[in-house]
Amino acid sequence: MPAASHDASPLDEPSTTARPVGTSPEGDRPSGAGGVPGATADDGDDEGRAAYLAQVMAEIDAEVARRRASGDLPAGLERQLDELFLEFSPMSARGTDRLREQLAVVDAGAFVDIAVPVASNKAVGSVAKRLIRSAISWYVGFIVHQVVKFGWSVSRLFHLVVDEVEELSTQVAALGVPELPEGLAATVSSGTSWWADEAVAALSGVTGRVLVADCGDGSLVRRLVEAGVDAYGIDPSEGALEGALAEGLDVREGSVLDHLGVVGAEGLAGIVLDGTVQWLRSHDRLRLADLVADRLAVGGALVLHSAAPEGWERSVGPVVADLAPGRPVHAETWEHLLASRHVVVRALRRSAPPARLERLPADQPGAAVVNAAVDALEAMQPAAGDYVVVAAREQ
Amino acid sequence: MTAVHQFVPALLPRDATGEHTLALRDALRDAGWASDIYVEAAHDDLWPEARYFEEYAGRARPGDVLLYQVATGSPVAEFLLGRPEPLVLYYHNITPASFYETWEPSTASKVGEARAQLAALVPRAALCMAASAYSAAELEGLGCARPAVAPVLVDPARFAPEPDPAEAARLAEGHGPGAVVLFVGRLSPNKAQHRLVETLWWLRRAHDPDARLRLVGPAVTPAYAEAVLAFAGELGLAEAVEHGEDLTPAQLAAWYADADVFVCQSEHEGFCIPLLEAMHFGVPIVATPAGAVPETLGDGGLLVGSDRPADVAAVVSRVAADPVLAGALAGAGTARLRTFAPPVVRRRHVELLAGVVTGPKVAA
Missing domain, CATH: 3.40.50.2000 (Glycogen Phosphorylase B;)
Incomplete structure (x- = not known):
């Protein structure tokens, strides 16, 4: 394994240090090596061994944290590796490209070679195989002819189906909703919101990765990391992530549906849903519920924040409201969707409703003018409320 | 009867x-x-x-x-x-x-x-x-x-008493100065061998430029197996990743004997017998928690809380470079293996089945 092969890596970047964790740059003995209890199998000191291993893990964790902070283990590279591997998946191509790729595989497989190899390691093996092949060629040929005929019929059928699918895809694309104008939707800042403490409390102590979807400025990711949670974020807006990336947080551009689509089953210990998840199309909302229920580990925690349907339009403004593919749903609807997928709501909290301004009785002097002003002020009030749901996957 | x-x-x-x-x-x-x-x-x-x-x-x-x-x-x-x-x-x-x-x-x-x-x-x-x-x-x-x-009954006969000498010599020749990481299991998406390739990449980049990865197991999902090896090639690791199939028990014993660390980053396991194999052969184990891995491993190896390859690589590098730690882990594995001793597991199965069987036995 020549070192040159390492140098050829497309993702390679110079490492500031290349040495075993827990050893000094000069190559000293590992810091935990001296006076190790429980280093042999039969000394019966299980507690000593457990304490020693815990100490080693603590040293490694501290070293990894230091190297991450120094930029030696950039999260961006981890992400690039994951994405690079997905490119090798036979299903990595999207939409009709994927269909065409698979169709090519079917076409290639529809041909059956009647010329069975006759090579052999034994002296007479090749001659014997050649004789057998000649003797049964009439029989094999008859079978192969029918198999090939069937294969090409199936291939032809698939070509017709793909042609039809492509035509339908074109028509469906024309019915799609326009993209939301970049920058018009406010950047999410979940870490400073009223429900952030609830989210951190629900996710503290979980073992495994925690996804913050639509993480916006990354403030909630930061708070979770500070609480010892292995959190990372995704957001569809690259611009919103600039600050978080500059901070060195593990955040990446992407939509929650696409991302959850490539996460393994039970791959996440926690999920936070916020932002655009609240105005998904109805079928996308169901798909999201399915994905959450599958990708969340048993016992994993879900935190979902959404605007309440009432007053949502006022909170996002007319353009976003008009162009958004869907509308927020009530907390009870999420509770129903999740419960049917064995993700059970443990807590539901709603934000305090905005204070109402008192109106003057109509018979008071100047009441009409004052009440008209009150109406105008109330129209300028922020959203009529939002809610946060904390749930757990039960099975 | x-x-x-x-x-x-x-x-x-x-x-x-x-x-x-x-x-x-x-x-x-x-x-x-x-x-x-x-x-x-x-x-x-x-x-x-x-x-x-x-x-x-x-x-x-x-x-x-x-x-x-x-x-x-x-x-x-x-x-x-x-x-x-x-x-x-x-x-x-x-x-x-x-x-x-x-x-x-x-x-x-x-x-x-x-x-x-x-x-x-x-x-x-x-x-x-x-x-x-x-x-x-x-x-x-x-x-x-x-x-x-009730745990799976593991037949002790699956463990060859001695490694195949020819295979052992071949592997020793290719070992090199770096750590040899081993994983045994069919090449399948739930076994996540691509994560092991990522871990190797981090291991070589940040800790041990000569580290190698050896994968043993049948390519039961050919598209995934091809992707894992192509991925390794894309990362410049083609020469550092070796795949073994159809090994005899003695050849498998040679692969275990030549390994410095057994690493399991499976994303789903119902039990994971190779963990027991690694314990038997005294190979220190590093694993990430998924499926039944934590309960099979118990305290017989290091369980890494994070499944991030860079983090796993850090743990692997430490184990490979620290013979005292490696020895402690091998000892822990040997101790853990006693939990799965065939007489213990056989008794458990028979006791459970006795609750269902009502008729007389063949012989007293």
Whole structure:
């Protein structure tokens, strides 16, 4: 394994240090090596061994944290590796490209070679195989002819189906909703919101990765990391992530549906849903519920924040409201969707409703003018409320 | 005469389910019960040990108990659904379909059918057993009130007493100055060998430029296996990753003997016998928690909380570079292996089955 092969890596970047964790740059003995209890199998000191291993893990964790902070283990590279591997998946191509790729595989497989190899390691093996092949060629040929005929019929059928699918895809694309104008939707800042403490409390102590979807400025990711949670974020807006990336947080551009689509089953210990998840199309909302229920580990925690349907339009403004593919749903609807997928709501909290301004009785002097002003002020009030749901996957 | 007959879709050599079935058959006979094995398919060498499952209909006797080894879909499940005898399920686990959707949709469909068969069998079962608490929880989810946990019986014969000398020499020659990381398991998306390649990349980049990865196991999902090796090539690791298939027990022993660290980053495991193999061969284990890995590993190795390859690489580098730590882990593995000693596991299975079997034994 020549070192040159390492140098050829497309993702390679110079490492500031290349040495075993827990050893000094000069190559000293590992810091935990001296006076190790429980280093042999039969000394019966299980507690000593457990304490020693815990100490080693603590040293490694501290070293990894230091190297991450120094930029030696950039999260961006981890992400690039994951994405690079997905490119090798036979299903990595999207939409009709994927269909065409698979169709090519079917076409290639529809041909059956009647010329069975006759090579052999034994002296007479090749001659014997050649004789057998000649003797049964009439029989094999008859079978192969029918198999090939069937294969090409199936291939032809698939070509017709793909042609039809492509035509339908074109028509469906024309019915799609326009993209939301970049920058018009406010950047999410979940870490400073009223429900952030609830989210951190629900996710503290979980073992495994925690996804913050639509993480916006990354403030909630930061708070979770500070609480010892292995959190990372995704957001569809690259611009919103600039600050978080500059901070060195593990955040990446992407939509929650696409991302959850490539996460393994039970791959996440926690999920936070916020932002655009609240105005998904109805079928996308169901798909999201399915994905959450599958990708969340048993016992994993879900935190979902959404605007309440009432007053949502006022909170996002007319353009976003008009162009958004869907509308927020009530907390009870999420509770129903999740419960049917064995993700059970443990807590539901709603934000305090905005204070109402008192109106003057109509018979008071100047009441009409004052009440008209009150109406105008109330129209300028922020959203009529939002809610946060904390749930757990039960099975 | 009471009998506990086993049904298994396929009886194969060097296969966890096959070995478990054969070892349990012997344990059941030792316990005084008649016991035969009924299969849908078997390796040529193992047909003398088995009968075709449909033959059971003509051999059924009052008091028989039928034990089904559930690991995949099979017509055997449909056959058992129609039988009146008390049914016991032993659930090895079925890989969730989601792991195959991207790589092999046909397999995703098959495992989906296998899970549907399991769901149909559970209400019919007099006793549900599982190889791990992780798998038992799945049975609970299907409506089984109190599934019992009994580990897989691991046949000690699978461990060759001595490594194959020629293979050992070849591996030693290719070992090099860096750490050799080993993983054993079929190349399949749930085993996540691509994560091991990523870990190797980090290991070489940040800690040990000469580190190598050795993967042992059949490429049962060819598209995934090809992708893992192509991925390694893309990262410039083609020469640093070696894949071994169809190894004899002695050759496998040589691979274990030449390894510095056994690393498991599987995303789904119903039990994970290779962990026990690594313990047996004294190879220190580093693993990430997924499926039944934490309970099988116990305190027999290092369980890394994070599944990030850079973090796992840091732990691997420390273990490979610290002989005292490696020794402690090997000792921990040896101690842990006692939990799965065949006499202990055999007794557990027989005790659980005794609760279902009511008739007299063959011999006192």
